[in-house]
Amino acid sequence: MVITAVVRRSPVHSMAFRYISSTMLIAETDRLILRHFHVVDAVAMERVFCDPEVMQFSSGVKSSQWVEQWLRGCLEDYFQKWGFGLWAVVNKRSAEVIGFCGLTRFPDVGGQPETEIGYRLARKHWGHGFATEAACAVRDYGLNRLGFSRLISIIDPKNIASIRVAEKTGLRFEKEVIFRGFLDSVYVISRPIHARNYPTT
Numbered sequence: 197m198v199i200t201a202v203v204r205r206s207p208v209h210s211m212a213f214r215y216i217s218s219t220m221l222i223a224e225t226d227r228l229i230l231r232h233f234h235v236v237d238a239v240a241m242e243r244v245f246c247d248p249e250v251m252q253f254s255s256g257v258k259s260s261q262w263v264e265q266w267l268r269g270c271l272e273d274y275f276q277k278w279g280f281g282l283w284a285v286v287n288k289r290s291a292e293v294i295g296f297c298g299l300t301r302f303p304d305v306g307g308q309p310e311t312e313i314g315y316r317l318a319r320k321h322w323g324h325g326f327a328t329e330a331a332c333a334v335r336d337y338g339l340n341r342l343g344f345s346r347l348i349s350i351i352d353p354k355n356i357a358s359i360r361v362a363e364k365t366g367l368r369f370e371k372e373v374i375f376r377g378f379l380d381s382v383y384v385i386s387r388p389i390h391a392r393n394y395p396t397t
């Protein structure tokens with residue numbers, strides 16, 4: 197009932213209906229569920245994108261309008277562009293959306309297309325191993341279900357917590373690149389099999 201009401205008001209209603217009727221679950225771990233985002237997750241994601249501490253190593257605090265646009269972009273990534281994207285991380289005990297973790301396709305990272313494991317959690321959920329638990333599930337989904345042979349994380353060298361998450365997920369430092377005008381470190385996990393042939397943009 198609540199979902200229907202939100203969907204009627206939303207400019208992304210057609211995608212939202214497809215969302216409701218499609219399989220939303222991506223992965224389940226001991227403590228977490230990873231699932232597709234929906235427009236009703238806007239408030240939870242404002243706790244992520246509107247918090248200066250959470251956005252410290254990113255492009256700054258975002259508005260509510262930006263968050264709605266970002267959710268719309270997630271739906272497009274799932275249903276129109278890639279078949280994957282950034283997913284909602286849900287705490288199974290509380291049923292709360294605590295942040296995102298997922299895969300983003302970039303056409304040019306240091307001169308080549310790459311698929312990134314990305315993660316960002318609301319501040320009150322840091323320090324419990326949730327990001328690593330989610331990133332490991334995304335790593336396995338990317339390598340085993342989607343067939344990627346290589347996944348990366350693009351990390352500000354000063355972002356020690358993110359580097360630790362990448363390392364605990366099995367990624368290793370490969371190189372530094374200038375990405376979107378900033379010097380970043382690229383951490384990589386790969387396996388010696390042929391990836392599915394995803395188109396690049």
Ligand SMILES: CC(C)(COP(=O)(O)OP(=O)(O)OC[C@H]1O[C@@H](n2cnc3c(N)ncnc32)[C@H](O)[C@@H]1OP(=O)(O)O)[C@@H](O)C(=O)NCCC(=O)NCCS
Pocket residue numbers: 249250251253315316317318321322323324325326327328329350351352355356357358360361
């Ligand atoms: C990065 C982030 C996702 C980590 O979430 P989390 O659930 O706290 O991560 P985990 O608990 O799985 O692991 C964090 C690790 O970093 C360590 N860590 C955290 N802050 C640290 C610091 N300032 N210095 C050194 N280590 C630090 C923790 O001790 C832990 O390592 P350990 O298990 O070896 O002790 C979270 O801090 C976040 O959302 N940050 C803002 C967004 C962001 O930077 N995303 C990544 C962009 S590349």
